[in-house]
Amino acid sequence: MISYVARRLLAAVPLLFIVSFGVFVLSRAGGRDPVDAILGEKGTPEARERVTRELGLDRPLLVQYGIYLRGILTRGDFGESYIQRGVKVTERIQRRFPPTVELTVAAMFLAILLGLPSGLLSAVYKSTWVDYLSMTVSLLGVSIPVFWLGLLLILAFGGWLPVGGNLDPTIDIAARTGFLTIDCVLAGNARALGNALAHLVLPAAALATIPLAMTARIARASMLEVLGSDYIRTARAKGLRGSAVVLKHAFRNALVPVVTLLGLEFGYLLGGAVLTETVFDWPGMGTYLIEAVFQTDSVQICGASLVIAVTFIAANLAVDVLYVWIDPRIRYERS
Amino acid sequence: MNARSWRTLRRHKSAMAGLLTLAILTILSLSVGFLSPYHPRQMDPDRLLETPSARHLLGTDDAGRDVFTRLFYGGRVSLVIGLAAVGLAMLAGIPLGAMAGYFGGWVDMTVSRLIEIMLALPTILLAILIAASMGKGMDTLILAVGIVGVPQFARQVRGSVLALKEHEFVLASRALGSSPWRTLFHDVVPNAMGPIIVLATLGVGTAILTAAGLSFLGLGVETGTPEWGAMLHEGRRVFRSSPHVAVFSGLAITLAVLAINLFGDGLRDALDPSSK
Numbered sequence: 001m002i003s004y005v006a007r008r009l010l011a012a013v014p015l016l017f018i019v020s021f022g023v024f025v026l027s028r029a030g031g032r033d034p035v036d037a038i039l040g041e042k043g044t045p046e047a048r049e050r051v052t053r054e055l056g057l058d059r060p061l062l063v064q065y066g067i068y069l070r071g072i073l074t075r076g077d078f079g080e081s082y083i084q085r086g087v088k089v090t091e092r093i094q095r096r097f098p099p100t101v102e103l104t105v106a107a108m109f110l111a112i113l114l115g116l117p118s119g120l121l122s123a124v125y126k127s128t129w130v131d132y133l134s135m136t137v138s139l140l141g142v143s144i145p146v147f148w149l150g151l152l153l154i155l156a157f158g159g160w161l162p163v164g165g166n167l168d169p170t171i172d173i174a175a176r177t178g179f180l181t182i183d184c185v186l187a188g189n190a191r192a193l194g195n196a197l198a199h200l201v202l203p204a205a206a207l208a209t210i211p212l213a214m215t216a217r218i219a220r221a222s223m224l225e226v227l228g229s230d231y232i233r234t235a236r237a238k239g240l241r242g243s244a245v246v247l248k249h250a251f252r253n254a255l256v257p258v259v260t261l262l263g264l265e266f267g268y269l270l271g272g273a274v275l276t277e278t279v280f281d282w283p284g285m286g287t288y289l290i291e292a293v294f295q296t297d298s299v300q301i302c303g304a305s306l307v308i309a310v311t312f313i314a315a316n317l318a319v320d321v322l323y324v325w326i327d328p329r330i331r332y333e334r335s
Numbered sequence: 336m337n338a339r340s341w342r343t344l345r346r347h348k349s350a351m352a353g354l355l356t357l358a359i360l361t362i363l364s365l366s367v368g369f370l371s372p373y374h375p376r377q378m379d380p381d382r383l384l385e386t387p388s389a390r391h392l393l394g395t396d397d398a399g400r401d402v403f404t405r406l407f408y409g410g411r412v413s414l415v416i417g418l419a420a421v422g423l424a425m426l427a428g429i430p431l432g433a434m435a436g437y438f439g440g441w442v443d444m445t446v447s448r449l450i451e452i453m454l455a456l457p458t459i460l461l462a463i464l465i466a467a468s469m470g471k472g473m474d475t476l477i478l479a480v481g482i483v484g485v486p487q488f489a490r491q492v493r494g495s496v497l498a499l500k501e502h503e504f505v506l507a508s509r510a511l512g513s514s515p516w517r518t519l520f521h522d523v524v525p526n527a528m529g530p531i532i533v534l535a536t537l538g539v540g541t542a543i544l545t546a547a548g549l550s551f552l553g554l555g556v557e558t559g560t561p562e563w564g565a566m567l568h569e570g571r572r573v574f575r576s577s578p579h580v581a582v583f584s585g586l587a588i589t590l591a592v593l594a595i596n597l598f599g600d601g602l603r604d605a606l607d608p609s610s611k
Contacts, residue, residue: 018448019455029468143593145544147551148567148585155578271457275548279571289460290552293467305464309456316455 005321012317016310023305024065031298034082055082068302078303083295089303092288097307098178099166100277100284104269106204111211111265116258119219123227123254124246134216141213146272150206150279162199164281171195203280207272211265218261223254260323266315270308343605350601356594360587364410373401375408375561386579396566396580397573405561406587412562413591416477417543421535423481424542428488429524429531435489436496437519446489453486462545466554473562476555480546484538491534495527529606536602540595547588563588 035043035051043051052058056067071077078089118138122131154163166180167173171192173183181200184193226232227250235245274286281287285308292300344350363370379399387394393402435446453461465479499505500523508518543563549555550564551571558565563584570581 015451015455018452022452023456023464026464026468030464139596140589140593143540143596144589145547145551145564145567145585145592147548148581148588151567151571151574151578151581151585154574155582158575267457271459274459274463275551278552289463293463293554301464301467305460308460312457312460313455 004324008317008320012313016313019309019313020069020306021062021065023309024068024302025061027298027302027305028061030293030296030301032083032296034298037082072306078306079299081297081299083297083300087300089300092300093285093303093307094178095175096283096285096288096304099180099282100270100273100286102166102179102181102200103203103207103277103282103284104266104273106200107207107269107272108211108262108265110204110208111215114208115212115215116219119216119258120223120251120254122216122220123223126224131220135220138213138216141209141216144209145275146206146209147275147279149209150203150276153202153206154279157202161202162195163202166196166199166282167192168195203276203282206279207269207276210268210272214261214265214268215258219254219258222257223250226250226254256323256326259319259326262319262322266319267312270312270315340605344601347601347604349597350604353594353597353599353601356590357598360410360591360594361414364407364414367404367407367410371401371404371407373404375405376400376559386577393583394577394579396569397577402566402580402583405566406563406583409561409563409566409584410587410591412473412556412560413543413547413564413588416473416480416546416562417539419477420480420484420542420546421538423477424484424488424538425531425535427481428485429492431485432489432492432494433496433519433524433527436493437500437515437523443493446493450486450489450493453483454490458483458545459548462549463552463554466549471554471557473556473560476546476549479549480542483545484542487534487538488531491530492524492527495530496523499523499526533599533603533606536595536599540592540599543588543592543595 034055034057035048038051039047056064068079071079076090078093081087081089115138118134122134125131157163162168171189173180173187173189173192176183176186180196181193184196227246232245232250235249236242240249273282273284274289276282277284277286278290285304289301289304289308292304377400379395382395382399385395385399393406396402396405431446431449435443456464461483462479465482466475469475469478496519504526505518505523508522509515513521546555547562547564547567550562551568553568556562556565566584567581567588570578570584574581
């Protein structure tokens with residue numbers, strides 16, 4: 001088990017290097033030329049050359065990437081924006097990352113809490129109205145654009161629930177962890193906590209739809225397969241009650257494929273978060289990335305994308321390890 | 336596709352419902368020029384944000400343009416983007432996956448790593464980065480959405496080819512003296528088409544969603560182009576007071592993607608009875 005985890009971690013290292021280099025190059029292409037941004041239109045050729053040298057932009061791309069990466073790995077320094085002078089990308093990321101985690105975790109929670117039982121019930125009550133209803137809803141869930149659903153939710157519930165940002169601007173909470181809900185608890189401020197949670201409801205509901213639908217579909221398929229297997233027939237033949245068979249024998253084994261899906265869903269969540277955050281003006285990594293793209297700010301585009309990408313890779317890795325832990329059969333063979 | 340698959344597909348009620356919806360959407364999109372007296376970019380400053388009426392069936396947007404007209408011109412744009420992006424993804428993904436599965440060795444190593452790298456980024460992030468680095472426009476949008484679809488096809492084809500290549504008909508083809516390329520693209524790949532067709536169908540839905548997402552963020556088509564995601568982007572600005580623009584354009588996306596998913600699921604059941 002430990003050697004398997006170590007192997008997986010080692011294999012992720014080159015992947016991280018290549019992905020981050022790709023992100024670095026793409027961000028450069030998506031941003032405005034730093035020299036233009038600093039000097040504006042009136043830069044003389046000499047001034048341009050000087051700034052280019054100062055910023056190290058005359059060196060090979062791979063060297064520039066190496067310097068950038070060294071800054072991140074040794075000092076946690078994601079650089080400074082050329083477009084908005086003085087803006088430290090690391091500080092921005094520290095502020096914008098926790099809200100995205102809170103949103104994705106809330107959405108994941110909703111997706112599992114609602115998707116898993118509805119998928120399992122669909123399988124147990126196959127071809128009844130329970131099944132049809134739950135499968136129709138989950139088909140809708142994978143077809144509906146998350147940003148449109150967000151707008152519809154605002155239209156329907158905007159009168160009762162807050163629809164912009166993650167806290168009322170009138171409430172002041174000291175940032176200790178950066179995670180708003182945790183900070184509210186630490187501050188012992190129940191009103192602020194209630195307000196923060198109310199802000200979470202609609203964005204999390206919108207973001208949860210696709211993973212909810214995916215969970216329900218996979219849970220149904222997996223439960224159906226398990227219910228059709230020999231050992232379930234044996235259990236039934238022994239005269240066990242239906243509910244005992246389902247709960248004690250089938251449930252646990254049906255969970256395995258659902259867990260594998262979690263990694264994939266986390267990707268959808270991180271991706272969907274970019275769109276959902278835009279709809280709800282959520283101050284997270286997604287809106288941060290989009291702001292950076294519109295400011296053509298390559299340093300901030302790169303920082304934001306890297307954090308999202310690394311989070312995604314780390315989540316997938318965690319799921320892979322979790323998977324092996326749950327299903328020992330694939331422990332050492334799977335590479 | 337054999338006769339039995341056709342029969343299964345034709346009897347698949349939800350698949351046929353999906354196909355019918357798609358057909359209606361396509362016909363309306365193609366004939367909107369005859370059905371509507373308006374031009375999709377024609378503005379009318381006297382009629383801003385009108386609610387649906389006999390004159391403007393689905394109302395007007397914040398520039399006084401007819402929403403019905405824009406919606407179905409937008410259908411052309413969105414469907415073309417979806418189809419073209421999937422075409423592009425297949426064009427690159429199928430040969431890559433086929434070569435990786437058939438030749439193995441360093442070819443497989445390289446392609447598999449490439450797939451892994453591309454799948455290591457959330458789709459929309461990769462699409463945003465590509466779209467941002469190339470600027471707005473329909474061709475950019477197709478390219479961005481197409482590129483992110485490549486690994487799905489490559490992975491699927493690689494798996495199918497791996498499973499097929501030890502079959503006797505492949506050995507027979509080789510024994511008859513066919514070149515490896517001929518065996519691969521003449522004998523192996525055609526036999527792997529079933530799952531590819533399913534993936535391509537469902538892929539059009541995903542591509543439409545991704546493209547609409549990029550346009551919604553303001554990174555897709557040029558401003559003013561009638562495209563569903565872009566209409567949602569514009570409709571969002573006036574959403575609280577006049578929700579109809581955003582509601583109708585989102586409904587169009589949902590309907591199209593739902594129809595594609597229904598048809599795709601039916602195709603899967605028809606082509607691969609074991610997946611039921």
